[in-house]
Amino acid sequence: MTTSKTPDSITSIATEVVLESISDGVFTVDHQWRITSFNRAAEEITGVPRDEAVGRYCWEVFRSNMCEGDCALKRTMKEGKSFVNSSTYIVNSDKRRIPISVSTSLLKSADGKVLGGVETFRDLSVVEELRRELSGCVQLGDMVSRNRTMKKIFSILQQVARSDSTVLIEGETGTGKELLARAIHTLSDRSARPFVAINCGALPDTLLESELFGYKAGAFTGADRDKPGLFVAAEGGTILLDEMGDTSPAFQVKLLRVLEEREFQPLGGIVNVRTDVRVIAATNRDLSQMVGDGMFRRDLFYRINIIHLHLPPLRERREDIPLLIERVIPRLNRLKGKAVSGIDNEALALLMSHDYPGNIRELENIIEHAFVLCADEMIGVRHLPAGIVTLEDSRRGERPAVTTGEIPKLEQAIRTTEAEIILEALKRNDYNRRATAEELGMHKTTLYRRLRTMGIKLPDRDGRSVRQHLAK
Amino acid sequence: MRVAMTVWGDRVSPVLDCARTLLVVEMAGSKVVEKALEYVEAGYLPGMIRIIRKHGVQVLICGAVSQELANIIETCDVELIPFLAGDAETILETFARGQSISAFAMPGCRCAGGCRRRNDWSTLKTSGDRSR
Structure with missing residues (x-):
């Protein structure tokens, strides 16, 4: 350790x-807050070499969030008291926030003369990391995750x-x-005002406009008020415009005007109405790709892309599946008046290996x-939908589940093969029923009937986007 | 050109993440022609962003900054010049004259990847057109 003057x-x-x-x-610092000594660990934690640190103001080297305000060393120097284990953080030379604990005391000579102050600090990064690992997850509003990407979003x-x-x-x-949009609203200064959500893809243009902007009496037949x-x-709150990627170019022009001018005109109205609403847009499509393809303005x-948040699909955050199940079960116990305590390992393994095209909603x-089926304490494979079991069995190269009595071997083999062919076609067509039926050379209703007969449950997934893509 | 700096008294604030005062200056030619002080809640970045947008700030000079906040500020189309320390007025005048401000780098930051990755100190000058 280098000191300015050592006995x-x-x-x-x-x-x-x-x-x-x-x-x-x-x-250590002198009375002018200039660093007089700096040990090896201090170099490592702050990322500042000793020869650059000594002689500089302590706040230029230490860079803690308490430097500007409640500095422990300043209090020590002022009050002559030591402080132990104050928690804070510093920003090191790599722009990383390092959680630390700080202790301070006066630096005195042998004859009791105050020479300055001493600050010792401990890197708590590992402790913090362990604490997070033990708690396992981060929760925000109704959202919970152990996943790294999700934690970044939460942070x-x-x-x-x-x-x-x-x-x-x-x-x-x-x-x-929508949960994320609600969390943003709840954490914002607008939380006392309303949160309103609308699915823009579900409504035709005129209806969407009248829903969003309202209308005047006489604007159209039936508009009597x-x-x-x-x-x-x-007003004053937040509006979630869901499925923005499914809106028409004409509507996009109108929305752009509202976002830029902060005012709109109700249908049939002639006076512009000022608006103070925060807009959150959501989509399940790749808008930048759509812009490139000329399908979105x-x-x-x-x-709308000022702050961009991308929620990963459940198949990319499988570590969250047990956590999500743990949270769903108590809620359903309350709603259904049951006392299910959990899920057995075999069923959990099956759910962990599923791809979830419908994501958390599907889970x-x-x-x-x-x-509905579980009368026991634990959810088992037999309680899971046949479609899941069949899909997973099919992936493992096993036969689909047979749910009806004894079936002759030949018939069973035919059904197995048929189910495999249909499942493969569905996967190739991203579970779009019409495209699958076309590929298999059968009518859509025939496909539905076969799926029903075989007990194959399809993910709750909208195939329209695929259809539009195919049509293009 | 509008330049902002997080300040603490007459010096650059040590950490942007918890800075409380923003000095916004207008630079014309090689001089600082106008100054305004704005106050923000410590650690409340949105308040700072609002001020930056209100004044049309193009460059933000500051002390240490965490990567998360640096990313957010850069999405606001503001050029961030972090890890500077020293007398605020001297740095701003040097910057206005188009001279290098590398001498004001915080200790440990001249060669550190974290602060040099985006900003080559030797190029931190006002020479040339910085308008966007």
């Missing part, structure tokens, strides 16, 4: 050796929420886009299905 004594040498060998960072959500900027949430159907739209209903995309539906 030439054995004690001093011993102190230096000890300070160099410990894993806690230690530095910035508070700042995103309070920014008031337009947010674009992308993610497959059932990944929790004024009706305020959802932008009015959400570039200017609107840039207007919840599967558990709800199991609840």
